[in-house]
Amino acid sequence: MKIAIASGKGGTGKTFVATNLFYVAAKEGRQVTLTDCDAEEPNVSVFIQGKTIEEKLVSQNLAVIDPQLCIYCGKCRDWCEYNAIVCLEEQRKIYLLDDLCHDCGACLVACPVGAITEKERRLGVITTAITKKNNVLIEARADVGVYSSVPVIKAALAKSGHPPLLLLDAPPGISCPFIATVAPADFVILVTEPTPFGLNDLSLSVQTLEQLNKPFGVVVNRDGLGDEKVYHWLEEKGIPLLMKIPFDKKIAEIYARGHLPAAEDETYKKHFVEILQKVEELCEK
Amino acid sequence: MKIAITSSGNSPDSVMDSRFGRCMYFVFYDTKTGAMEFVPNPNKDAIEGAGPASVQLVASKGVDKVISGEFGNKVKALFDSLKVQLIIPENPSLTINQIVDKFVKQQK
Numbered sequence: 001m002k003i004a005i006a007s008g009k010g011g012t013g014k015t016f017v018a019t020n021l022f023y024v025a026a027k028e029g030r031q032v033t034l035t036d037c038d039a040e041e042p043n044v045s046v047f048i049q050g051k052t053i054e055e056k057l058v059s060q061n062l063a064v065i066d067p068q069l070c071i072y073c074g075k076c077r078d079w080c081e082y083n084a085i086v087c088l089e090e091q092r093k094i095y096l097l098d099d100l101c102h103d104c105g106a107c108l109v110a111c112p113v114g115a116i117t118e119k120e121r122r123l124g125v126i127t128t129a130i131t132k133k134n135n136v137l138i139e140a141r142a143d144v145g146v147y148s149s150v151p152v153i154k155a156a157l158a159k160s161g162h163p164p165l166l167l168l169d170a171p172p173g174i175s176c177p178f179i180a181t182v183a184p185a186d187f188v189i190l191v192t193e194p195t196p197f198g199l200n201d202l203s204l205s206v207q208t209l210e211q212l213n214k215p216f217g218v219v220v221n222r223d224g225l226g227d228e229k230v231y232h233w234l235e236e237k238g239i240p241l242l243m244k245i246p247f248d249k250k251i252a253e254i255y256a257r258g259h260l261p262a263a264e265d266e267t268y269k270k271h272f273v274e275i276l277q278k279v280e281e282l283c284e285k
Numbered sequence: 286m287k288i289a290i291t292s293s294g295n296s297p298d299s300v301m302d303s304r305f306g307r308c309m310y311f312v313f314y315d316t317k318t319g320a321m322e323f324v325p326n327p328n329k330d331a332i333e334g335a336g337p338a339s340v341q342l343v344a345s346k347g348v349d350k351v352i353s354g355e356f357g358n359k360v361k362a363l364f365d366s367l368k369v370q371l372i373i374p375e376n377p378s379l380t381i382n383q384i385v386d387k388f389v390k391q392q393k
Contacts, residue, residue, distance in 0.1 A: 077341070083334025086341045086363060093367065097359055100334045 002162075003279055004037075004185035006170035006178060008201025012191045013221035013245070014038070016255065017275075018169040019047040020262040024272045025165055026135050027262075032165040035156050037181040039124060039140040039149035044169055046258055050129030050137045057125055058155045060103045061118040065096050069115035076107035076116060099147040124152035126159050136163065153180045174208045182209065187283050188216040189242065189275070195226035199233060206239065217282060219275065222247040240282060242275050286316045289343045290384055291353040295323045297382040301374065303354025306336035312381055313346055316389055321381075336360040344369065352384055 005018040025032040036044040077085040084100035124142040140156035142149035170181040192202040223244040261268040291308035302308035307329045313322040328338040340363045352372045
């Protein structure tokens with residue numbers, strides 16, 4: 001089973017929920033993999049450490065146009081789906097915008113004179129680590145300044161394979177990196193907080209997941225903060241509320257030390273076990 | 286000389302569109318003849334690369350100046366290389382007619 005942990009708003013507790021779920025699943029002796037897909041800011045390794053067994057570079061090809069050979073026919077521009085090529089026939093000028101090139105190779109086929117070649121461009125690193133209990137941790141880390149982290153996330157997902165239980169820590173927002181992460185998931189846990197910002201971004205995430213036809217449930221973090229609106233909204237929409245995590249100073253203290261409440265507090269451990277059970281029940285329906 | 290202006294509508298009384306790549310219309314004004322051509326922007330709903338695609342459209346018309354509310358980094362670099370001057374009016378709510386009077390006719 002593949003479970004993605006996501007949120008519209010950043011900082012609501014995706015990694016908090018993902019790491020604690022990983023802990024309780026591993027504690028139960030289950031074969032579990034946790035993949036950190038928040039490639040622009042991966043931080044699972046702050047809370048769960050393993051022994052690194054592999055580091056793999058992720059790269060992509062980038063089209064390169066030789067202006068000496070180019071006849072300025074404009075075919076490559078017409079074939080490019082991503083508007084990455086500007087070709088001005090009359091002025092005899094051609095430009096390729098690196099950031100917009102998706103490595104599709106269409107321009108190479110289109111060019112009648114062989115003026116386009118490819119060069120490799122580095123995008124990031126996929127790190128694989130093993131915990132003491134032989135569970136797998138995978139981290140997608142995009143290089144700083146990379147235009148899109150999606151190819152790095154996809155490489156991490158491919159590396160993750162199909163273990164009995166796969167947890168995916170998603171990037172915030174609802175743009176391409178989020179879509180790439182939730183695409184293979186059987187279920188999505190949306191983490192929110194009971195504030196106007198939390199609710200606004202939760203509703204955007206819900207709209208996106210409904211379009212993707214993904215089953216999902218909600219964890220409200222920092223319950224007691226803000227207001228009750230999120231609970232009314234969930235009830236109105238018939239969205240399952242998986243858990244309320246209280247706005248508790250104890251959690252902040254444990255987490256700030258880089259530890260997990262599920263490992264140090266029996267009540268929280270029980271709560272996270274229950275989330276996993278609820279998700280599995282909802283998936284079987 | 287040819288000048289491109291981004292417009293929110295297809296008449297000279299329309300207000301300038303403050304976006305370049307995703308504007309509603311491009312206006313091409315010929316300073317020699319005073320002719321004004323309105324072209325709907327085919328790139329306004331492009332998923333990616335609306336800016337460069339609009340540079341393609343505008344530059345292929347052989348313009349010397351472009352007047353709009355803002356230009357992105359990719360667009361600016363392309364126009365710089367093509368030696369096309371970019372103008373951002375201080376007042377973004379001017380109409381196309383007002384812009385022609387203020388920025389084009391004055392410079393004759």
